[in-house]
Amino acid sequence: MTNLAGKSVLLVISGGIAAYKSLELIRLLRKARTEVRCILTKGGSEFITPLSVSALSEHPVYTDLFSLKDESEMGHIRLSRDADIIIVTPASANLMAKLANGIADDLASTTLLASNKPIFVAPAMNPEMWAKPSTQRNIEILRSDGVQFIGPAAGEMACSETGLGRMIEPQDIFDALQSYFKLSTPLAGKRALVTSGPTYEPIDPVRFIGNRSSGKQGHAIAAALARAGAEVTLVTGHVSLADPVGVRTLHVETASEMLDACQSALPAHIAVCAAAVADWRVENSADQKIKKQTGASTPSLSFIENPDILAEISKSPNRPDLVIGFAAETQDVVKAAQEKLVRKGCDWILANQVGKTDNPVFGTDHNQVTLVSRSNCDEWPPLSKKEVAARLVEAMISHFNDTGTKHDDKPISRPLSSAS
C-alpha cells in the first residue's frame, strides 16, 4: 500500500491541451486508493469531458460556482476543507494569474482562494506564455505564497514549439505527491487495529440482540490513522457507513467473530477498541426461527458472557505497544474509566458519558471525551467525531515520538484529581 492510500486529493483541471493527462493521474491516484474529487474549469471542459473525469474519479465533477446542486452537495468551502491537498493539473497561465492575484470568478479560483490546504500546481503552457514577464511575476508571487510547483518540463509541445512549459508526466506528479505524503505520514510503518460498530448476538436466525452504536467514531479513527500513514485493519460490526478509504476492513457480526478477526490482525503497534461489544450472548439461541404460537408460553433467554476483546488484546502475547479502549458510562465517567483501564490492562481509555438527552453520543456526529491514563486525564471540549479521531491520532504520534514504542502515560496533560 502506498502512503497515498486513504488520502483525499482535490484535483483542479484547467484549460490546456495537457488536460487529458489528468485522467491518467486520476487513474493512478484511484489505484493507490486515494479519494479524488475534481473541479473542471470551463476551459478544462473544452478539452476533456466531465463524464470521463467523473467515471474515473467515481465522484460527481464540480464545475459551477453558482450551481445550486454543486453548492448544496459539496460547496466550494467544503471541497477544499475535505481534501488533504489541492493539485492543479494542468495549471493554465490564466488560472495561475488568478491565484496569484486573489481573483475568484469561478469555482476553481474561488475554491483555491478559500482553501486552507497545501496547493500544488503542475503548469502546462506554450514556452512563450511561460517565459512572459507577467507569468514569471505570477510564479514568483505563488512561490512566495507557498504554492508548490511540480514542473514544468522542457521538450516539444503540442503546438510543435520546443522549450519550457510541458506538463510533468502523471507518474512523476504521482511520485511527487507520494514524496510529500511520506514526509507528512508520521505513523508510516506502524500497524493499527481498530474495532468499530455494534456486535449482534443471535437469538435465532432472524433475531438478534444489538446496540445503538453507529460506528462513526471507530470508522473516523481508522480513517485518521490511515491518513497519518499507519497500515490499518478495521474490524467492524454491522454499520451503515462506507468502508474508510485505504483501510483493510473486516466485517463481523458477533463478539466471538470480532475477537477472532482482531487476533488475526495482530501483531500490531496500536489497538483502538471503539466497538460496542455485547457483554453477553444468548446461550440458548435457536437454529430455526422461534415461532409465535397462540397459548404457548413466551420464550425465555439465558445468557453467557462474551469474550472481553479489550482485555484479550491487552494480555495477548502479541500485545500492541499502545492499547486504547472506550468507556461509555452513564455516571462517574472518569472514575469508572480509570477502574476499567486497570481491570482491562490497557493504556488509555477514552471515556464519554452516554444516555444524557443533551449528549446522546450514539449515532450522532459529535462526542465529548476525556482521555484517561493510569495517573492522568485530559478532558477534551465537545468535538465532532472526526476531530476526536484527529486529536487522538495526534496524541498517539506524540506518544510514539516521546517514548519510541514503549507505552506509558506521557501524552496526558492534566492530573486526574483536577478533572474527577
Ligand SMILES: Cc1cc2nc3c(=O)[nH]c(=O)nc-3n(C[C@H](O)[C@H](O)[C@H](O)COP(=O)(O)O)c2cc1C
Ligand atoms: C487549443 C488550445 C490550447 C490551449 N492550451 C493552453 C495551455 O496549454 N496552457 C494554457 O495556459 N492555456 C492554454 N490555452 C488557453 C486557455 O484555454 C485559456 O487561457 C482559458 O481561458 C483558460 O481557462 P481556465 O484557466 O479557466 O481553465 C489553450 C487554448 C486553446 C484554444
